[in-house]
Amino acid sequence: SKKAKNVSASDRVKQYPLGVLSDGGKLFCTYCNVTVDHYRKSSVDRHLDSSTHRKRKVEIQTTTANDSLAKKQKTVTSLFQKSTENREAQNYLNFELTEAFVCANIPLEKLDNKKLCEFLRQHVTNGGVIPSSAQLRREYLPKVAECHKQEIMELIKRSGYLSVVTDESTDSQDQYVLHILFVFEDASDSKLKVVLTDTMYLHAVNYKTISQAIVKCLNKFGVHFNNISAFISDNATYMSKAYNQKLQGLLPNSVHLTCNAHIVALASDIWRANFPEVDKLIATVKKVFKYCPSRKLHFKEHLQSTVQAVGSNLRVKLSVKARWGSWYAATEYHAQYITFYSTFVEEEMEITPNTQVLNELKRLLDNSETLQVQLNLITRYGKELVYLIKWFESREIRVHQAYKVVDLI
Numbered sequence: 504s505k506k507a508k509n510v511s512a513s514d515r516v517k518q519y520p521l522g523v524l525s526d527g528g529k530l531f532c533t534y535c536n537v538t539v540d541h542y543r544k545s546s547v548d549r550h551l552d553s554s555t556h557r558k559r560k561v562e563i564q565t566t567t568a569n570d571s572l573a574k575k576q577k578t579v580t581s582l583f584q585k586s587t588e589n590r591e592a593q594n595y596l597n598f599e600l601t602e603a604f605v606c607a608n609i610p611l612e613k614l615d616n617k618k619l620c621e622f623l624r625q626h627v628t629n630g631g632v633i634p635s636s637a638q639l640r641r642e643y644l645p646k647v648a649e650c651h652k653q654e655i656m657e658l659i660k661r662s663g664y665l666s667v668v669t670d671e672s673t674d675s676q677d678q679y680v681l682h683i684l685f686v687f688e689d690a691s692d693s694k695l696k697v698v699l700t701d702t703m704y705l706h707a708v709n710y711k712t713i714s715q716a717i718v719k720c721l722n723k724f725g726v727h728f729n730n731i732s733a734f735i736s737d738n739a740t741y742m743s744k745a746y747n748q749k750l751q752g753l754l755p756n757s758v759h760l761t762c763n764a765h766i767v768a769l770a771s772d773i774w775r776a777n778f779p780e781v782d783k784l785i786a787t788v789k790k791v792f793k794y795c796p797s798r799k800l801h802f803k804e805h806l807q808s809t810v811q812a813v814g815s816n817l818r819v820k821l822s823v824k825a826r827w828g829s830w831y832a833a834t835e836y837h838a839q840y841i842t843f844y845s846t847f848v849e850e851e852m853e854i855t856p857n858t859q860v861l862n863e864l865k866r867l868l869d870n871s872e873t874l875q876v877q878l879n880l881i882t883r884y885g886k887e888l889v890y891l892i893k894w895f896e897s898r899e900i901r902v903h904q905a906y907k908v909v910d911l912i
Contacts, residue, residue, distance in 0.1 A: 515541040601643040611636035662687035666733040679705040714749035764895035838878035
């Protein structure tokens with residue numbers, strides 16, 4: 504059949520009001536995420552009558568994804584310069600691929616694997632023209648970030664009021680990293696939605712850099728300062744000062760709330776401070792196994808030969824300072840197996856004599872009876888604090904329930 508060159512994509516949309524849309528002179532199927540030849544009516548009919556299209560249409564109609572899918576397709580198209588139909592389809596494929604890898608936390612370098620490239624070339628349409636990871640990172644990753652930003656801005660626009668949650672940490676290179684999250688009500692289902700909006704590297708951590716980062720993030724996403732209902736952080740001095748001296752005046756409708764889980768973690772540190780011998784034992788055992796990983800296997804074999812114990816519960820639990828509740832998990836483990844430490848240390852000292860950390864652990868175990876009593880006490884009464892920390896970290900908590908539990912503490 505001949506092409507009807509005088510028929511535009513907009514004209515075809517009038518003939519097919521449902522399931523297709525026109526953008527940039529191209530006709531898109533909103534269900535299948537592909538461009539359709541709008542010059543030939545038979546091509547449109549053939550696509551709409553295909554089993555693939557009908558199956559996808561049923562899937563979309565059973566969800567609320569139809570509107571968001573069409574909006575996203577138009578957004579992605581607008582991020583690229585106008586091009587041919589094939590190039591436009593390829594751009595969308597590369598964009599979706601980059602977005603999928605980012606969401607799945609898969610490094611883009613995996614696409615450079617020869618075996619994966621061969622699989623994509625053989626089994627995926629247009630899989631042979633997928634660019635390298637460097638090109639995806641350079642040309643498509645910034646567009647994925649921009650699309651994500653626009654989606655967040657649309658959600659914020661519909662929700663109205665929101666809360667700002669922030670926390671500072673350090674990465675593997677000891678750089679200061681500030682994470683900023685927005686919490687708001689999703690207009691579609693009236694549930695609270697949490698979105699990581701920005702991750703900033705700071706040259707220093709103080710009330711000035713924190714407040715500047717918060718203001719920069721709010722401006723970046725076009726958030727009206729009067730729509731901030733709460734600023735949530737830990738109980739650090741610089742966080743409180745950032746709000747009291749800088750942010751409180753800018754955010755007149757907000758209040759400052761400290762993280763309940765952090766408050767409980769601070770309360771649990773009191774236990775740690777009041778049992779220095781136990782704390783020393785936990786730190787020393789960590790050194791014993793951390794700097795000689797083979798000792799973990801030796802200790803497991805020692806337990807199996809002594810008590811005929813088997814299973815994953817023999818795994819040595821070490822305290823991690825940045826992980827709340829790990830100290831209590833370590834005390835529970837030591838309370839169960841401390842009676843076997845003395846004979847294990849003797850065996851290890853025969854293998855590696857004059858080891859400072861083993862000598863230190865041996866001296867601590869000379870007072871093993873007192874340590875056993877203290878460990879049992881912490882295990883018995885410390886479980887409540889561990890439970891509360893996990894409870895506060897859950898996403899299902901409601902504000903009134905959280906404050907009720909804090910009041911009981």
